[in-house]
Amino acid sequence: MYTSRSHGFTIAELILTITLIAFAVSTVLVYINATDAQQKTRDDKRLNDMNTIERAVLEYRTDIGVYPDVSGTARTSINDLNPTKSSGGWIKADLSRYNSYLPIDPLNNATYHYTYIRNEINYEINCVLEYYLERAQNDGGNNPAVYETGSNLTLL
Numbered sequence: 001m002y003t004s005r006s007h008g009f010t011i012a013e014l015i016l017t018i019t020l021i022a023f024a025v026s027t028v029l030v031y032i033n034a035t036d037a038q039q040k041t042r043d044d045k046r047l048n049d050m051n052t053i054e055r056a057v058l059e060y061r062t063d064i065g066v067y068p069d070v071s072g073t074a075r076t077s078i079n080d081l082n083p084t085k086s087s088g089g090w091i092k093a094d095l096s097r098y099n100s101y102l103p104i105d106p107l108n109n110a111t112y113h114y115t116y117i118r119n120e121i122n123y124e125i126n127c128v129l130e131y132y133l134e135r136a137q138n139d140g141g142n143n144p145a146v147y148e149t150g151s152n153l154t155l156l
């Protein structure tokens, strides 16, 4: 007995298979695009936060005469119970005149967090980016894996 089944896939089966593969591929692409968008959103916040923190640090120095916090001690946004407090948050100084809160990384974990240090004459602020990786490589600093800003990019 000769039937069309003996030839392998029917047209309907082929169309169904192609449709399922196309659906799976588009689902993966949507997921990748969503992940990219989330990384980009977090990086936009990080770069904006770097500007906010830097402005507060510079205004503090204009008013007080030195950069905030003690010299030579690196601070990170994860090692504090109340990191976002504008006075005595993760940077140990009163920055409340310049900002109502101290920004922290949107993830703020062991990999993604902010770091600050100063010495007597310079300061540096760092963050780790997920999307704009070339910004971290081309910031003029000494660490291509980290986005660095400040008056001396070799302190951290």
Ligand SMILES: [Ca+2]
Binding pocket: 135, 136, 137, 138, 139, 140, 141, 142, 143, 144, 145, 146, 147, 148
């Ligand atoms: Ca860098």
